[in-house]
Amino acid sequence: MRLTVTPENLLEWIALKINLVPLPLLHAQIFPIVGKAVLEAADKGVFEAVQRGKQTVDEIATDCRLHPKALGELLGLLTVLGYFRYRGGRYTLTRLSSRWLLKNNDESVFGMMLFNNRVVWPWLDQLGNYLQTGEGIQYHDHLTTQQWAYYQQAMLAATGTEAKEFGRKAPVPKTATLMLDIGGSHGQHAVALCRRIPDLQAIILDLPQAIEQAAPLLARAGMGDRIRHQVGNALTDDFGENRYDIVLMSSLAHHFSDEQNREVARKVAKALKPGGVYIINEFIRPEVDGESGGVGTSLVGSSMDLFYGLTSTAGNYSVREIQSWQTAAGLSLSKVKTYLSIPGRAMVVAKK
Incomplete structure (x- = not known):
């Protein structure tokens, strides 16, 4: 399985084909934002709020105690990614988010979202040091009791x-x-x-x-x-x-x-x-x-x-x-x- 950049029209297809699109820029600029956006939305309870019937930006923001403008930007990205549908000023869950991100579903990956957002994300700052020294974090030796709980849920x-x-x-x-x-x-x-x-x-x-x-x-x-x-x-x-x-x-x-x-x-x-x-x-x-x-x-x-x-x-x-x-x-x-x-x-x- 690979993550790919998919053209939306013929001109974009040609641009990709002749190496006109700077893919490293997309990898470095877009992918980190996408990953963190999904993690924060799960962590902040955005998917659960929409499932409970909070469907406008203001309703979701109030329910999750988030800033409406910032939340609107997040929801816009997640809608493009296929996690929400937007119609008439209201957001609803897609099959993707309903199956995989609601915490009480048997198949939900919510526990992994929480662990990655609260525990793993800061570890990535150590990648440069690892590349220079070859010394990894060895995280099992440093997890707190709460982090062990997140880890097992993940x-x-x-x-x-x-x-x-x-x-x-x-x-x-x-x-x-x-x-x-x-x-x-x-x-x-x-x-x-x-x-x-x-x-x-x-x-x-x-x-x-x-x-x-x-x-x-x-x-x-x-x-x-x-x-x-x-x-x-x-x-x-x-x-x-x-x-x-x-x-x-x-x-x-x-x-x-x-x-x-x-x-x-x-x-x-x-x-x-x-x-x-x-x-x-x-x-x-x-x-x-x-x-x-x-x-x-x-x-x-x-x-x-x-x-x-x-x-x-x-x-x-x-x-x-x-x-x-x-x-x-x-x-x-x-x-x-x-x-x-x-x-x-x-x-x-x-x-x-």
Whole structure:
């Protein structure tokens, strides 16, 4: 998936075709404003206000305690972006904003909006220093209790659609009875598999700060008799031997170095039962030579690679790199499963 500049008429098409339009200026000037506008609108409750029937600028401004002139400018941009319709002086929500930005919808990404606006946005100021020194933020070491809460809400929001697709596509044994979800916090991937496999139970291994904030989120699924949290650390804990039918590590490999991921894979291979599967669920970094393991040369994978390098010092890995950890641990490779709902993301699967 790529973000593109789309011409609105023939002359604009020609201008783009002959490189007359300074695209770097659009990237540098327009894209940051667009991103921040969507984040602030979600954070300030603008979408919720319109859903409640506040449809004029003055009504929305009063409801959200915003300045009418500034709000009007924001709404104008968001209408161009397709988040609102404007007719007769009134704004209404489009299908885009109704499905993805209202906080009480199951698939809403509102939690990610809040986390990005209140926690992540200031981190971007450190990108220049990261490029000069290679020293990332390592944010897990610095989050406050409130930021941990925002973080877990964001992770839940990010997996709203993915977990459903994971539950359908993950190539796991139909007779599986025990799963280890490494760093699974909110547990939505485990929930999806437990709903698919009647006899499956799951253990979610995660840091105490994550469990404290994620436990109420998992409780909403109503599967407390089959899924439980266990305080631990994937880098230091032993996973046991011949214990699990499924081991999942989702959105965690990008926090670890290559050496650390190899050690985790070694422990996973030991902990799997014969026929068990190890799924590494990740954004995929396209290889420099264009080889991407079938996931695509993705803007998503490349941008997240830079983001995780900045924020967690490691970054994304290619399919080939991930598979090298699995084969070095003695596992046999299976077909890579890609996501329709999250382009640039994949399940890299291996079996014992």
